[in-house]
Amino acid sequence: MEVTALCIKLLTIVMMPCEHDQKVNAASLHIDPNRAQFFVYESVTFYCEGVSYCEVVRESKGKISSCKTSNKKTSTGSSCTIKDVFPADSGKYWFEAEAGERSNSVNITITAGSVILEIPALPVMEGEAVTLTCRNKTTSSQTSADFYQYGDFINNSSTGNMIIYSVSKSNEGVYKCNISGAGESAESRLIVRGFGES
Structure with missing residues (x-):
């Protein structure tokens, strides 16, 4: 007992x-x-x-x-x-x-400033499609933009959108963007969750 x-x-x-x-x-x-x-x-x-x-x-x-x-x-x-x-x-x-x-x-x-990076604030799940948008405050038209991860150039988009069609852990990190003549955005982190992670 x-x-x-x-x-x-x-x-x-x-x-x-x-x-x-x-x-x-x-x-x-x-x-x-x-x-x-x-x-x-x-x-x-x-x-x-x-x-x-x-x-x-x-x-x-x-x-x-x-x-x-x-x-x-x-x-x-x-x-x-x-x-x-x-x-x-x-x-x-x-x-x-x-x-x-x-x-x-x-x-x-x-x-x-005049430029922001539209990046999800909440974590995204692996395999999802994610769109990062470089947005100019002074215009609603599509604008060419450069995208950076951890400060390194990774992509140029004529539309200001960078699409990651199937996001993975390798895409997790700190991003920013730049629009020529308008300026650079702040840096923000993209958080990627694996299946089963909370």
Whole structure:
């Protein structure tokens, strides 16, 4: 009987971290539009899924006060829209729920310049098609652009779009783009998840 009781006690100790991990991962963050870079005065919406209510947190600033008044309920959780973003709003964001759940995080960059790289803020799955777009703030027409990974030139596109038809781990990394006469974008990371990775 003593051995049985000891086994049950050990099993309880082993199980506790697993329950904690599930609690941490209960809240899921999505972002709309799903890109890591924005021009000033654009808006970004954070969606919290998996729990009834979340608050947006920025790594260097804490909870976003404007979200307390603009937070809206959705069918899967809640959302908060931050309007008229500025370079000072750049950074890492995540959600925290009332019960202590913490979501995944995203990094966004807001630039006062004329060029951004439209690159997914959320991880993409291996095998998916991914389009990176070099966008000029001053024109809506297609513009030739150069693309770089870790600072090394990798592609020139006459349309400003670079399509990776089946993304793999080798495509993961830090990207930027340049439009002649308009300027260079900031750098942002493309994160690639393998099958089975969380």
